[in-house]
Every structure is written in C-alpha cells, then in structure tokens.
Amino acid sequence: MPTEIQWADETWNPIVGCSKISDGCRICYAERKAAGGRLQQFEKYQKVITDRRWNGSVCYSEKELSKPIHWKTPKRIFVCSMGDIFHENVTWDDESKTPFILRVFSVMQRCPQHTFMVLTKRPHRALQFCKDFGLIPDPYLGCATPSGEVWPENVLFGVTVESQQQANERMHYAIAVPAPGRFISVEPMLGPVQLHSIPFVGRDSTGNYWPTIHGVICGGETGINARPMNPQWVRRLRDDCIENNTPFFFKQWGEWGPDDDRTGPTCETWYEWPDGGISYRRGKQNTGNTLDGRTYEQFPERASTVRA
Secondary structure: OEOOOOOOOEEEOOEEEOOOOOHHHOOOHHHHHHHOOOHHHOHHHHHHEEOOEEOOOOEEOHHHHOHHHHOOOOOEEEEOOOEOOOOOOOOOOOOOOOOHHHHHHHHHHOOOOOEEEEEEOOHHHHHHHHHHOOEEEEOOOOEEEEOOOOOOOOEEEEEEOOOHHHHHHHHHHHOOOOOOOEEEEEOOOOOOOOHHHOOOEEEOOOOOEEEOOOOEEEEOOOOOOOOOOOHHHHHHHHHHHHHOOOOEEEEEOOOEEEOOOOOOOOOOOEEEOOOOOEEEEOOHHHHOOOEOOEOOEOOOOOHHHOOO
16 A cells, blocks of 8 residues: 555555564554554454554455555565564464465565565564575574575565664574665664664675665654654764665654754653753654754665665
8 A cells, every 4th residue: 555654655464463572562653553443444454453452463465465466666665564574473384385474475576676675573583484494594604595585686674673772682683684685673763773783794605795784764753652762863873874884764753853943833842861952742744854954865775786
C-alpha cells in the first residue's frame, strides 16, 4: 500500500503481527495502526490484536504475497511494516514443502526491479535463518559467505537500534547477515547511538574491505505519550555518518522538536536536557524533519553503490 514512510515508496505486508521486546516498542506505531478501526475490518488484523495490543501471533497473507510482482515501476519497498518478518512465531522448520517466509523471499528474488528493505528487532533470528538455508558465517572474515541463493541481491537488511545498548547487542548478529546492504533504524531514538562502537568495516572473500553499514535512518517518537529526542543525539549521529561516508536519512523529529524553532500551538510544553538544550512539544505536523537548517534524505544503498 502507499506509505507515509518517507524512505519507502510502498509497504508490503505478507506477514503481520508482532510482540514487544524492548523499550522502543513501548509506543508502537504499527500496533496503534493495526488496532485502529480501518484495519480492524480485516480478519488478519483481528487475529493479531487483542484489547488493542499485539497478542504475539502472526498471520500470513496469500492475497498480499504476489503484489510486488505486479508493480512494474521500480520501487523501494518496506517489507512487513506491520510486523516483524523474523518474529519468533514466523517459522521455517515446519512440515510444509515451502515455508511461507521462503515464499516471501522467493517473490523478492523474482522482482529485481525493486529494492526491498527488511527491518527487524530480531537479527539473531535473521542470522539463524541464513545458517539454516546455507548462508554460512565465516568467523575469520567477520561476515557471511553465501553458498546458496536464499538472500536476494535486491534485499537490504535493517535493524532497529533505539539506544546504544540495543546497537551493541543487535549489531553483533546483523553484520553477519549476508545482505548486499545493511542499515540501522534509530527510531524512536531514545538515547545516543555512537557508530564507532559498531564494526564498520569487514573483508570479503577476496580480501577487499567494505563497509558493514550502508545507511542510517533516524527519527523521533510519535503518539500521545511520545518521549522527546535530544537534538544533540541526532547531531552526533549525523556527524558520525558524515565522517564514515554513510548515507544518513533524518525522517522526523516526532512530537518533540528542538529549541531553534519555537513556532506552533503547543510550545508551552517543554523538556530541558541536562546539557542545557530544550525540546518543545509542538506535534509531528509542526516539527518536520529539518536539522540545522537542512534536510538529510540519503537512502540506504547496496554495498556495491557505496564508496568504502
């Protein structure tokens, strides 16, 4: 379906449903949307929501599965925006001839005109998926060497890291997934994330160096109980990306904006940071996505298109 997500042209949801596993899940945009009146008319969303909350189940959609095949114009597609393709209840060890997740990957492989973006909070499951289907990690190279064709060349792999703790834990698995490009989504940004603590460079089988992260997306939280994002966290992350020649996409401030723009109807609500900065709650529609007078909309790319 068409999307309001700035870094994608379409969302594609052959699998829906999720459960919360970390602090970044507390105010889940997808959960709010799935529990809303418009989507609750569809049976698949009725199955995964109980009392307006994710109930941990997942639902496969045969109707949705083939949609990208019919999109002839090249698109950047966010895969499973209403769930997590590597959720614990998405299985591939069942007795079916072709597990549904493999059918999803097969469709992506059949659509080389598109760039698919898979985003997860469960990179350990993604790595296990690769191991189980012939993509064997090479501990010496610090990356994975493909011995099969499970991971298509047009599928970028992303991991949500809302804080430094999550970055340290999740990127350990993510950099071993043999995708042609990897990106991190720091959204909602709940604390500083310093990229220098993440392995940025690995070596391929020929001994050539290549970056392990090929894009960073950053954004603040939305919703009634949204938490503020310190502008200094965003600036440091941007500077890290510039220093490492990594594409940086600043999606939004969210409900809270920096003190360099005090327009809007709700400036009477503010949060003062220990470093002296102030964030004002003005609403997503007023805060925008401008950082220090400019926008940053550099898309994550495949490794072959990014200069190391």
